Amino acid sequence: MRPQLDLRLLLTFVHAAHSGSLSATAAQVGRTQSAVTMQMQRLEDVLGQSLLHRSGSGVRLTGSGERFLAYAERILQVHDEAVSAFSDKGLHGSIIFGCPEDYLIAFFSTLLKSFGTLYPAVEIKVVSAPTVELQTLLHAHKVDLALVSTPDLSATKEIVRTEPLVWVGSKPTLELHEFGDTVPLALPASNAMDHRAACTAMANAKLRYKISYASNSLAGLIAVARSGLAISVMTQEAVPNDLYILDTPLPGLPRLGIVIAFAETEHTLLVRAFADHIRHVLPTL
Template structure:
Protein backbone atom coordinates (compact mmCIF):
# COMPACT_ATOMS: atom_id res chain seq x y z
CA UNK A 1 0.00 0.00 0.00
CA UNK A 2 1.33 3.44 -0.94
CA UNK A 3 0.79 6.20 1.63
CA UNK A 4 -2.03 6.73 4.16
CA UNK A 5 -5.64 6.21 3.20
CA UNK A 6 -7.51 9.31 2.05
CA UNK A 7 -10.81 9.75 3.91
CA UNK A 8 -12.41 11.17 0.77
CA UNK A 9 -11.69 7.92 -1.05
CA UNK A 10 -13.22 5.93 1.79
CA UNK A 11 -16.36 8.09 1.79
CA UNK A 12 -16.79 7.62 -1.95
CA UNK A 13 -16.17 3.87 -1.69
CA UNK A 14 -18.78 3.43 1.08
CA UNK A 15 -21.36 5.36 -0.95
CA UNK A 16 -20.61 3.23 -4.02
CA UNK A 17 -20.84 0.01 -2.01
CA UNK A 18 -24.23 0.95 -0.59
CA UNK A 19 -25.78 2.47 -3.72
CA UNK A 20 -24.40 0.02 -6.28
CA UNK A 21 -24.10 2.88 -8.76
CA UNK A 22 -21.21 5.21 -9.56
CA UNK A 23 -23.59 7.79 -11.03
CA UNK A 24 -25.63 7.85 -7.82
CA UNK A 25 -22.40 8.04 -5.81
CA UNK A 26 -21.30 11.03 -7.86
CA UNK A 27 -24.46 12.90 -6.86
CA UNK A 28 -24.04 11.93 -3.20
CA UNK A 29 -20.42 13.11 -2.94
CA UNK A 30 -20.77 16.12 -5.23
CA UNK A 31 -18.35 15.01 -7.93
CA UNK A 32 -18.55 13.96 -11.57
CA UNK A 33 -18.90 10.28 -12.39
CA UNK A 34 -15.49 10.26 -14.05
CA UNK A 35 -13.94 11.72 -10.88
CA UNK A 36 -15.62 9.01 -8.79
CA UNK A 37 -14.30 6.34 -11.17
CA UNK A 38 -10.79 7.74 -10.81
CA UNK A 39 -11.11 7.81 -7.02
CA UNK A 40 -12.09 4.14 -6.94
CA UNK A 41 -9.21 3.22 -9.25
CA UNK A 42 -6.82 5.15 -7.03
CA UNK A 43 -8.10 3.37 -3.90
CA UNK A 44 -7.74 -0.02 -5.57
CA UNK A 45 -4.19 0.84 -6.61
CA UNK A 46 -3.31 1.90 -3.06
CA UNK A 47 -4.66 -1.35 -1.63
CA UNK A 48 -3.43 -3.56 -4.44
CA UNK A 49 -6.87 -5.17 -4.56
CA UNK A 50 -9.90 -5.03 -6.83
CA UNK A 51 -12.81 -3.74 -4.73
CA UNK A 52 -15.64 -3.37 -7.24
CA UNK A 53 -17.06 -5.45 -10.07
CA UNK A 54 -18.17 -3.03 -12.80
CA UNK A 55 -20.97 -3.74 -15.29
CA UNK A 56 -23.52 -1.89 -17.34
CA UNK A 57 -26.06 -2.16 -14.53
CA UNK A 58 -23.77 -0.69 -11.86
CA UNK A 59 -21.15 -1.94 -9.44
CA UNK A 60 -21.01 -4.62 -6.78
CA UNK A 61 -18.41 -5.53 -4.21
CA UNK A 62 -15.72 -8.12 -4.82
CA UNK A 63 -14.71 -10.42 -1.99
CA UNK A 64 -11.94 -7.98 -1.09
CA UNK A 65 -14.43 -5.14 -1.33
CA UNK A 66 -16.77 -6.86 1.14
CA UNK A 67 -13.92 -7.24 3.63
CA UNK A 68 -12.63 -3.71 3.13
CA UNK A 69 -16.10 -2.14 3.53
CA UNK A 70 -16.19 -3.07 7.22
CA UNK A 71 -12.78 -1.41 7.76
CA UNK A 72 -13.76 1.70 5.80
CA UNK A 73 -16.98 2.15 7.75
CA UNK A 74 -15.16 1.69 11.05
CA UNK A 75 -12.50 4.27 10.10
CA UNK A 76 -15.14 6.83 9.06
CA UNK A 77 -17.14 6.19 12.22
CA UNK A 78 -14.06 6.79 14.38
CA UNK A 79 -13.34 9.95 12.40
CA UNK A 80 -16.87 11.26 13.04
CA UNK A 81 -16.57 10.44 16.73
CA UNK A 82 -13.27 12.30 17.01
CA UNK A 83 -14.61 15.37 15.20
CA UNK A 84 -17.75 15.40 17.34
CA UNK A 85 -15.79 15.02 20.57
CA UNK A 86 -13.43 17.92 19.89
CA UNK A 87 -15.46 20.26 17.70
CA UNK A 88 -16.62 23.53 19.20
CA UNK A 89 -19.61 23.53 16.86
CA UNK A 90 -21.24 20.45 18.36
CA UNK A 91 -22.38 17.21 16.81
CA UNK A 92 -21.48 16.40 13.21
CA UNK A 93 -22.01 13.38 11.00
CA UNK A 94 -24.52 11.74 8.71
CA UNK A 95 -26.89 8.80 8.86
CA UNK A 96 -29.44 6.93 6.80
CA UNK A 97 -32.78 6.68 8.59
CA UNK A 98 -35.50 4.25 7.53
CA UNK A 99 -39.20 4.26 8.28
CA UNK A 100 -42.51 2.97 6.96
CA UNK A 101 -44.29 5.64 4.94
CA UNK A 102 -47.13 6.20 7.40
CA UNK A 103 -44.71 6.94 10.24
CA UNK A 104 -42.73 9.30 7.99
CA UNK A 105 -45.87 11.28 7.16
CA UNK A 106 -47.18 11.29 10.72
CA UNK A 107 -44.06 11.83 12.79
CA UNK A 108 -40.88 12.55 10.83
CA UNK A 109 -41.42 16.28 10.09
CA UNK A 110 -41.72 17.07 13.80
CA UNK A 111 -38.82 14.79 14.71
CA UNK A 112 -36.55 16.30 12.07
CA UNK A 113 -37.52 19.88 12.86
CA UNK A 114 -36.79 19.55 16.58
CA UNK A 115 -33.59 17.53 16.06
CA UNK A 116 -32.33 19.86 13.31
CA UNK A 117 -32.76 22.87 15.56
CA UNK A 118 -30.49 21.26 18.13
CA UNK A 119 -28.02 19.60 15.75
CA UNK A 120 -27.98 21.54 12.45
CA UNK A 121 -24.74 19.91 11.24
CA UNK A 122 -26.08 16.35 11.23
CA UNK A 123 -27.22 15.14 7.81
CA UNK A 124 -30.14 12.68 7.75
CA UNK A 125 -30.99 10.75 4.60
CA UNK A 126 -34.35 9.00 4.58
CA UNK A 127 -35.43 5.65 3.15
CA UNK A 128 -39.14 4.76 3.10
CA UNK A 129 -39.97 1.03 3.12
CA UNK A 130 -42.15 -1.50 4.96
CA UNK A 131 -40.77 -3.07 8.12
CA UNK A 132 -39.80 -6.35 6.40
CA UNK A 133 -37.69 -4.48 3.83
CA UNK A 134 -36.18 -2.20 6.47
CA UNK A 135 -34.98 -5.24 8.42
CA UNK A 136 -33.08 -6.42 5.35
CA UNK A 137 -31.63 -2.95 4.73
CA UNK A 138 -30.45 -2.78 8.35
CA UNK A 139 -28.83 -6.19 8.07
CA UNK A 140 -26.94 -5.12 4.94
CA UNK A 141 -25.95 -1.81 6.61
CA UNK A 142 -27.68 0.27 3.93
CA UNK A 143 -29.71 1.92 6.69
CA UNK A 144 -28.21 2.95 10.06
CA UNK A 145 -31.38 3.00 12.14
CA UNK A 146 -35.06 2.67 11.45
CA UNK A 147 -38.49 2.93 12.98
CA UNK A 148 -40.08 -0.49 12.58
CA UNK A 149 -43.37 -2.06 13.59
CA UNK A 150 -43.96 -5.07 15.79
CA UNK A 151 -47.20 -6.91 16.58
CA UNK A 152 -45.69 -8.05 19.90
CA UNK A 153 -46.85 -5.47 22.43
CA UNK A 154 -45.27 -7.41 25.31
CA UNK A 155 -41.85 -6.01 24.42
CA UNK A 156 -42.49 -2.96 26.62
CA UNK A 157 -38.81 -2.19 27.22
CA UNK A 158 -38.10 -1.32 23.59
CA UNK A 159 -41.51 -0.16 22.28
CA UNK A 160 -41.54 3.62 22.07
CA UNK A 161 -45.18 4.09 21.09
CA UNK A 162 -48.20 2.03 20.04
CA UNK A 163 -50.42 2.89 17.08
CA UNK A 164 -53.89 1.47 16.40
CA UNK A 165 -54.65 0.20 12.92
CA UNK A 166 -57.89 1.53 11.43
CA UNK A 167 -60.30 0.66 8.64
CA UNK A 168 -60.55 3.68 6.36
CA UNK A 169 -63.24 4.60 3.85
CA UNK A 170 -64.66 7.54 1.93
CA UNK A 171 -67.94 7.52 3.92
CA UNK A 172 -68.53 7.47 7.69
CA UNK A 173 -70.08 3.97 7.80
CA UNK A 174 -69.50 0.73 5.90
CA UNK A 175 -73.19 0.44 4.96
CA UNK A 176 -73.06 3.76 3.11
CA UNK A 177 -70.46 2.38 0.67
CA UNK A 178 -73.01 -0.02 -0.84
CA UNK A 179 -70.50 -2.83 -1.32
CA UNK A 180 -73.00 -5.64 -0.93
CA UNK A 181 -72.05 -8.75 1.05
CA UNK A 182 -68.36 -8.78 -0.01
CA UNK A 183 -66.11 -5.97 1.21
CA UNK A 184 -63.44 -4.89 -1.32
CA UNK A 185 -60.13 -4.15 0.36
CA UNK A 186 -57.18 -2.04 -0.76
CA UNK A 187 -54.10 -3.35 1.05
CA UNK A 188 -50.31 -3.13 0.87
CA UNK A 189 -48.03 -6.07 0.02
CA UNK A 190 -48.76 -9.43 1.62
CA UNK A 191 -45.62 -9.22 3.81
CA UNK A 192 -46.88 -6.02 5.48
CA UNK A 193 -48.24 -6.32 9.01
CA UNK A 194 -51.39 -4.33 8.28
CA UNK A 195 -52.15 -6.63 5.32
CA UNK A 196 -51.98 -9.70 7.54
CA UNK A 197 -53.87 -7.99 10.35
CA UNK A 198 -56.74 -7.02 8.03
CA UNK A 199 -57.15 -10.50 6.57
CA UNK A 200 -56.92 -12.24 9.94
CA UNK A 201 -59.48 -9.86 11.48
CA UNK A 202 -61.94 -10.40 8.63
CA UNK A 203 -61.48 -14.18 8.84
CA UNK A 204 -62.04 -14.22 12.61
CA UNK A 205 -65.20 -12.14 12.18
CA UNK A 206 -66.47 -14.41 9.41
CA UNK A 207 -66.94 -11.48 7.02
CA UNK A 208 -66.64 -11.93 3.27
CA UNK A 209 -63.98 -9.84 1.55
CA UNK A 210 -61.86 -9.66 -1.54
CA UNK A 211 -58.51 -7.92 -2.11
CA UNK A 212 -59.47 -5.68 -4.99
CA UNK A 213 -56.49 -3.36 -5.03
CA UNK A 214 -52.87 -3.48 -3.88
CA UNK A 215 -50.44 -0.62 -3.36
CA UNK A 216 -47.17 -0.40 -1.45
CA UNK A 217 -47.60 3.36 -1.31
CA UNK A 218 -49.60 5.02 1.46
CA UNK A 219 -50.56 7.72 -1.04
CA UNK A 220 -51.91 4.98 -3.30
CA UNK A 221 -53.97 3.45 -0.49
CA UNK A 222 -55.33 6.86 0.46
CA UNK A 223 -56.28 7.51 -3.16
CA UNK A 224 -58.08 4.16 -3.38
CA UNK A 225 -59.98 4.85 -0.17
CA UNK A 226 -60.96 8.30 -1.48
CA UNK A 227 -62.30 6.74 -4.66
CA UNK A 228 -64.96 4.92 -2.64
CA UNK A 229 -64.15 1.68 -4.46
CA UNK A 230 -62.58 -0.07 -1.48
CA UNK A 231 -61.83 0.07 2.23
CA UNK A 232 -58.19 0.35 3.24
CA UNK A 233 -56.17 -0.15 6.41
CA UNK A 234 -53.54 2.20 7.85
CA UNK A 235 -52.32 3.47 11.18
CA UNK A 236 -54.87 5.81 12.72
CA UNK A 237 -52.45 8.74 12.93
CA UNK A 238 -51.92 8.59 9.16
CA UNK A 239 -55.62 8.86 8.24
CA UNK A 240 -56.18 12.18 6.40
CA UNK A 241 -59.03 14.41 7.64
CA UNK A 242 -61.20 13.90 4.55
CA UNK A 243 -61.44 10.13 5.11
CA UNK A 244 -63.37 8.25 7.79
CA UNK A 245 -62.39 5.61 10.34
CA UNK A 246 -64.88 2.76 10.08
CA UNK A 247 -66.07 0.67 13.01
CA UNK A 248 -68.63 -2.16 13.36
CA UNK A 249 -69.61 -4.30 11.57
CA UNK A 250 -65.95 -4.33 10.56
CA UNK A 251 -63.88 -6.15 13.21
CA UNK A 252 -61.51 -4.45 15.60
CA UNK A 253 -57.92 -4.23 14.37
CA UNK A 254 -54.83 -4.63 16.56
CA UNK A 255 -52.32 -2.04 17.70
CA UNK A 256 -48.76 -2.07 16.40
CA UNK A 257 -45.74 -1.27 18.53
CA UNK A 258 -43.14 1.14 17.17
CA UNK A 259 -39.51 0.61 18.07
CA UNK A 260 -36.05 1.56 16.87
CA UNK A 261 -33.81 -0.99 15.17
CA UNK A 262 -30.13 -0.51 14.34
CA UNK A 263 -27.69 -1.80 11.78
CA UNK A 264 -25.17 -2.14 14.62
CA UNK A 265 -26.73 -1.79 18.05
CA UNK A 266 -23.36 -2.05 19.84
CA UNK A 267 -21.41 0.49 17.76
CA UNK A 268 -23.43 3.59 16.95
CA UNK A 269 -21.93 6.85 15.75
CA UNK A 270 -22.55 9.89 18.00
CA UNK A 271 -25.01 11.26 15.43
CA UNK A 272 -27.00 8.02 15.28
CA UNK A 273 -27.02 7.69 19.08
CA UNK A 274 -28.17 11.30 19.50
CA UNK A 275 -30.98 10.91 16.97
CA UNK A 276 -32.09 7.64 18.57
CA UNK A 277 -32.25 9.33 21.99
CA UNK A 278 -34.21 12.19 20.44
CA UNK A 279 -36.73 9.82 18.83
CA UNK A 280 -37.23 7.97 22.13
CA UNK A 281 -37.87 11.25 23.93
CA UNK A 282 -40.06 13.01 21.38
CA UNK A 283 -42.04 10.31 19.54
CA UNK A 284 -44.28 9.41 22.52
CA UNK A 285 -45.34 13.07 22.79
CA UNK A 286 -46.42 13.57 19.17
Protein backbone atom coordinates in the same frame (compact mmCIF):
# COMPACT_ATOMS: atom_id res chain seq x y z
CA MET B 1 -21.72 13.47 51.04
CA ARG B 2 -23.22 11.42 48.23
CA PRO B 3 -20.81 9.20 46.28
CA GLN B 4 -19.71 10.53 42.88
CA LEU B 5 -19.79 8.34 39.77
CA ASP B 6 -16.61 8.23 37.69
CA LEU B 7 -17.35 8.22 33.95
CA ARG B 8 -14.36 5.94 33.34
CA LEU B 9 -15.85 3.33 35.66
CA LEU B 10 -19.20 3.62 33.93
CA LEU B 11 -17.61 3.13 30.51
CA THR B 12 -15.74 0.05 31.67
CA PHE B 13 -18.89 -1.36 33.27
CA VAL B 14 -20.92 -0.89 30.05
CA HIS B 15 -18.25 -2.67 28.01
CA ALA B 16 -18.14 -5.53 30.54
CA ALA B 17 -21.94 -5.81 30.55
CA HIS B 18 -22.10 -6.12 26.78
CA SER B 19 -19.05 -8.31 26.21
CA GLY B 20 -19.48 -10.63 29.20
CA SER B 21 -15.69 -10.81 29.47
CA LEU B 22 -13.26 -8.78 31.57
CA SER B 23 -10.38 -9.67 29.24
CA ALA B 24 -12.32 -8.38 26.23
CA THR B 25 -13.26 -5.27 28.22
CA ALA B 26 -9.61 -4.68 29.08
CA ALA B 27 -8.73 -4.65 25.37
CA GLN B 28 -11.61 -2.27 24.62
CA VAL B 29 -10.70 0.31 27.28
CA GLY B 30 -6.93 -0.05 26.96
CA ARG B 31 -6.24 -1.37 30.46
CA THR B 32 -5.02 -4.61 31.99
CA GLN B 33 -7.55 -7.18 33.14
CA SER B 34 -6.53 -6.69 36.76
CA ALA B 35 -7.09 -2.94 36.41
CA VAL B 36 -10.55 -3.58 34.97
CA THR B 37 -11.34 -5.91 37.88
CA MET B 38 -10.30 -3.19 40.33
CA GLN B 39 -12.45 -0.63 38.50
CA MET B 40 -15.51 -2.85 38.79
CA GLN B 41 -14.84 -3.38 42.48
CA ARG B 42 -14.54 0.39 43.00
CA LEU B 43 -17.84 0.98 41.20
CA GLU B 44 -19.57 -1.68 43.30
CA ASP B 45 -18.13 -0.10 46.45
CA VAL B 46 -19.43 3.34 45.42
CA LEU B 47 -22.92 2.01 44.77
CA GLY B 48 -22.95 -0.47 47.63
CA GLN B 49 -24.31 -3.10 45.23
CA SER B 50 -22.95 -6.16 43.49
CA LEU B 51 -23.21 -5.53 39.75
CA LEU B 52 -21.49 -8.55 38.19
CA HIS B 53 -21.52 -12.30 38.76
CA ARG B 54 -17.96 -13.52 38.12
CA SER B 55 -17.12 -17.03 36.94
CA GLY B 56 -14.46 -18.85 34.99
CA SER B 57 -16.40 -18.32 31.76
CA GLY B 58 -16.76 -14.56 32.20
CA VAL B 59 -19.14 -12.14 33.87
CA ARG B 60 -22.87 -11.59 33.78
CA LEU B 61 -25.08 -8.91 35.29
CA THR B 62 -26.75 -9.26 38.65
CA GLY B 63 -30.26 -7.91 39.11
CA SER B 64 -28.77 -4.64 40.36
CA GLY B 65 -26.36 -4.65 37.41
CA GLU B 66 -29.20 -4.95 34.92
CA ARG B 67 -30.98 -1.98 36.48
CA PHE B 68 -27.81 0.10 36.69
CA LEU B 69 -26.82 -0.60 33.06
CA ALA B 70 -29.64 1.60 31.74
CA TYR B 71 -28.50 4.48 33.97
CA ALA B 72 -24.86 4.06 33.01
CA GLU B 73 -25.63 4.07 29.28
CA ARG B 74 -27.87 7.12 29.66
CA ILE B 75 -25.25 9.05 31.63
CA LEU B 76 -22.53 8.28 29.09
CA GLN B 77 -24.79 9.18 26.18
CA VAL B 78 -25.81 12.54 27.67
CA HIS B 79 -22.17 13.25 28.48
CA ASP B 80 -21.08 12.58 24.90
CA GLU B 81 -23.92 14.65 23.48
CA ALA B 82 -23.15 17.58 25.76
CA VAL B 83 -19.45 17.55 24.90
CA SER B 84 -20.24 17.31 21.19
CA ALA B 85 -22.94 19.99 21.24
CA PHE B 86 -20.76 22.54 23.05
CA SER B 87 -17.42 21.80 21.44
CA ASP B 88 -16.10 23.84 18.54
CA LYS B 89 -17.06 21.13 16.06
CA GLY B 90 -20.43 20.13 17.51
CA LEU B 91 -22.39 17.11 16.36
CA HIS B 92 -22.07 16.77 12.61
CA GLY B 93 -22.12 14.23 9.80
CA SER B 94 -24.87 12.27 8.08
CA ILE B 95 -27.03 9.25 8.85
CA ILE B 96 -29.45 7.18 6.79
CA PHE B 97 -32.79 6.76 8.52
CA GLY B 98 -35.43 4.23 7.46
CA CYS B 99 -39.13 4.68 8.15
CA PRO B 100 -42.44 3.24 6.92
CA GLU B 101 -44.42 5.75 4.89
CA ASP B 102 -47.25 6.15 7.39
CA TYR B 103 -44.87 7.01 10.24
CA LEU B 104 -42.96 9.30 7.89
CA ILE B 105 -46.11 11.27 7.11
CA ALA B 106 -47.36 11.35 10.68
CA PHE B 107 -44.17 12.05 12.63
CA PHE B 108 -41.03 12.74 10.65
CA SER B 109 -41.40 16.46 9.95
CA THR B 110 -41.63 17.20 13.68
CA LEU B 111 -38.76 14.84 14.53
CA LEU B 112 -36.55 16.33 11.82
CA LYS B 113 -37.34 19.95 12.70
CA SER B 114 -36.71 19.52 16.42
CA PHE B 115 -33.50 17.51 15.89
CA GLY B 116 -32.29 20.00 13.28
CA THR B 117 -32.75 22.84 15.76
CA LEU B 118 -30.43 21.06 18.20
CA TYR B 119 -27.91 19.84 15.60
CA PRO B 120 -28.04 21.99 12.44
CA ALA B 121 -24.84 20.45 11.01
CA VAL B 122 -26.35 16.96 10.82
CA GLU B 123 -27.72 15.63 7.52
CA ILE B 124 -30.43 12.96 7.69
CA LYS B 125 -31.12 10.94 4.56
CA VAL B 126 -34.46 9.14 4.57
CA VAL B 127 -35.42 5.78 3.08
CA SER B 128 -39.15 5.05 3.08
CA ALA B 129 -40.09 1.36 3.00
CA PRO B 130 -42.29 -1.18 4.82
CA THR B 131 -40.92 -2.83 7.95
CA VAL B 132 -40.03 -6.11 6.22
CA GLU B 133 -37.90 -4.25 3.66
CA LEU B 134 -36.32 -2.02 6.29
CA GLN B 135 -35.16 -5.07 8.23
CA THR B 136 -33.39 -6.31 5.10
CA LEU B 137 -31.78 -2.90 4.59
CA LEU B 138 -30.64 -2.80 8.22
CA HIS B 139 -29.09 -6.25 7.90
CA ALA B 140 -27.27 -5.11 4.75
CA HIS B 141 -26.11 -1.90 6.52
CA LYS B 142 -27.82 0.27 3.92
CA VAL B 143 -29.58 2.27 6.63
CA ASP B 144 -28.15 3.18 10.04
CA LEU B 145 -31.35 3.03 12.07
CA ALA B 146 -35.04 2.73 11.36
CA LEU B 147 -38.48 2.87 12.89
CA VAL B 148 -40.06 -0.54 12.43
CA SER B 149 -43.38 -2.04 13.48
CA THR B 150 -43.91 -5.07 15.68
CA PRO B 151 -47.16 -6.88 16.54
CA ASP B 152 -45.59 -8.09 19.82
CA LEU B 153 -46.41 -5.52 22.51
CA SER B 154 -44.83 -7.57 25.31
CA ALA B 155 -41.35 -6.09 24.82
CA THR B 156 -42.38 -2.86 26.53
CA LYS B 157 -38.81 -1.64 27.19
CA GLU B 158 -38.05 -1.54 23.47
CA ILE B 159 -41.34 -0.07 22.23
CA VAL B 160 -41.23 3.71 21.82
CA ARG B 161 -44.90 4.16 20.99
CA THR B 162 -47.93 2.12 19.99
CA GLU B 163 -50.30 2.92 17.14
CA PRO B 164 -53.72 1.41 16.46
CA LEU B 165 -54.53 0.06 13.02
CA VAL B 166 -57.89 1.34 11.74
CA TRP B 167 -60.26 0.74 8.84
CA VAL B 168 -60.46 3.75 6.54
CA GLY B 169 -63.10 4.70 3.97
CA SER B 170 -64.51 7.63 2.03
CA LYS B 171 -67.83 7.60 3.93
CA PRO B 172 -68.62 7.59 7.68
CA THR B 173 -69.93 4.00 7.83
CA LEU B 174 -69.40 0.74 5.98
CA GLU B 175 -73.09 0.56 5.03
CA LEU B 176 -72.92 3.87 3.17
CA HIS B 177 -70.29 2.42 0.83
CA GLU B 178 -72.91 -0.05 -0.50
CA PHE B 179 -70.43 -2.82 -1.24
CA GLY B 180 -72.94 -5.62 -0.89
CA ASP B 181 -72.03 -8.83 0.91
CA THR B 182 -68.33 -8.81 -0.06
CA VAL B 183 -66.11 -5.98 1.21
CA PRO B 184 -63.39 -4.85 -1.23
CA LEU B 185 -60.07 -4.09 0.50
CA ALA B 186 -57.11 -1.97 -0.58
CA LEU B 187 -54.08 -3.33 1.25
CA PRO B 188 -50.28 -3.32 1.11
CA ALA B 189 -48.32 -6.42 0.05
CA SER B 190 -49.22 -9.75 1.63
CA ASN B 191 -46.05 -9.79 3.80
CA ALA B 192 -47.01 -6.49 5.46
CA MET B 193 -48.40 -6.52 9.02
CA ASP B 194 -51.36 -4.34 7.99
CA HIS B 195 -52.34 -6.87 5.32
CA ARG B 196 -52.11 -9.86 7.63
CA ALA B 197 -53.97 -8.07 10.44
CA ALA B 198 -56.83 -7.05 8.12
CA CYS B 199 -57.28 -10.51 6.60
CA THR B 200 -57.08 -12.26 9.97
CA ALA B 201 -59.64 -9.91 11.50
CA MET B 202 -62.08 -10.35 8.61
CA ALA B 203 -61.69 -14.13 8.64
CA ASN B 204 -62.18 -14.34 12.42
CA ALA B 205 -65.31 -12.20 12.14
CA LYS B 206 -66.53 -14.42 9.25
CA LEU B 207 -67.00 -11.40 6.98
CA ARG B 208 -66.63 -11.88 3.23
CA TYR B 209 -63.93 -9.79 1.59
CA LYS B 210 -61.72 -9.60 -1.47
CA ILE B 211 -58.37 -7.92 -2.10
CA SER B 212 -59.32 -5.47 -4.83
CA TYR B 213 -56.22 -3.30 -4.77
CA ALA B 214 -52.65 -3.91 -3.59
CA SER B 215 -50.02 -1.22 -3.14
CA ASN B 216 -47.03 -0.68 -0.86
CA SER B 217 -47.53 3.05 -1.36
CA LEU B 218 -49.60 4.72 1.33
CA ALA B 219 -50.47 7.44 -1.18
CA GLY B 220 -51.88 4.74 -3.47
CA LEU B 221 -53.99 3.21 -0.69
CA ILE B 222 -55.28 6.64 0.29
CA ALA B 223 -56.22 7.36 -3.33
CA VAL B 224 -58.22 4.13 -3.58
CA ALA B 225 -59.96 4.81 -0.27
CA ARG B 226 -60.86 8.32 -1.49
CA SER B 227 -62.37 6.85 -4.64
CA GLY B 228 -64.88 4.91 -2.56
CA LEU B 229 -64.11 1.69 -4.48
CA ALA B 230 -62.60 -0.05 -1.43
CA ILE B 231 -61.69 0.46 2.19
CA SER B 232 -58.14 0.32 3.47
CA VAL B 233 -56.17 -0.19 6.68
CA MET B 234 -53.54 2.16 8.06
CA THR B 235 -52.21 3.50 11.35
CA GLN B 236 -54.56 6.03 12.90
CA GLU B 237 -52.13 8.97 12.86
CA ALA B 238 -51.67 8.59 9.09
CA VAL B 239 -55.39 8.91 8.24
CA PRO B 240 -56.01 12.10 6.19
CA ASN B 241 -58.66 14.54 7.42
CA ASP B 242 -60.94 13.89 4.44
CA LEU B 243 -61.26 10.14 5.13
CA TYR B 244 -63.24 8.37 7.87
CA ILE B 245 -62.25 5.80 10.47
CA LEU B 246 -64.79 2.96 10.28
CA ASP B 247 -65.93 0.66 13.08
CA THR B 248 -68.85 -1.79 13.54
CA PRO B 249 -69.67 -4.10 11.78
CA LEU B 250 -65.99 -4.25 10.83
CA PRO B 251 -63.89 -6.18 13.35
CA GLY B 252 -61.37 -4.54 15.66
CA LEU B 253 -57.75 -4.34 14.55
CA PRO B 254 -54.62 -4.68 16.72
CA ARG B 255 -52.19 -2.03 17.85
CA LEU B 256 -48.64 -2.08 16.51
CA GLY B 257 -45.56 -1.26 18.53
CA ILE B 258 -42.98 1.13 17.09
CA VAL B 259 -39.38 0.10 17.75
CA ILE B 260 -36.05 1.71 16.88
CA ALA B 261 -33.88 -0.87 15.08
CA PHE B 262 -30.17 -0.47 14.35
CA ALA B 263 -27.81 -1.76 11.69
CA GLU B 264 -24.91 -2.01 14.15
CA THR B 265 -24.67 -3.25 17.73
CA GLU B 266 -22.15 -0.48 18.47
CA HIS B 267 -23.79 2.83 17.59
CA THR B 268 -22.01 6.03 16.57
CA LEU B 269 -22.56 9.16 18.65
CA LEU B 270 -24.72 10.63 15.89
CA VAL B 271 -26.93 7.54 15.61
CA ARG B 272 -27.30 7.39 19.39
CA ALA B 273 -28.23 11.07 19.54
CA PHE B 274 -30.95 10.73 16.91
CA ALA B 275 -32.30 7.53 18.47
CA ASP B 276 -32.45 9.19 21.88
CA HIS B 277 -34.22 12.19 20.35
CA ILE B 278 -36.83 9.86 18.83
CA ARG B 279 -37.35 8.13 22.19
CA HIS B 280 -38.01 11.45 23.89
CA VAL B 281 -40.11 13.16 21.20
CA LEU B 282 -42.13 10.41 19.50
CA PRO B 283 -44.26 9.47 22.54
CA THR B 284 -45.38 13.11 22.85
CA LEU B 285 -46.61 13.56 19.26
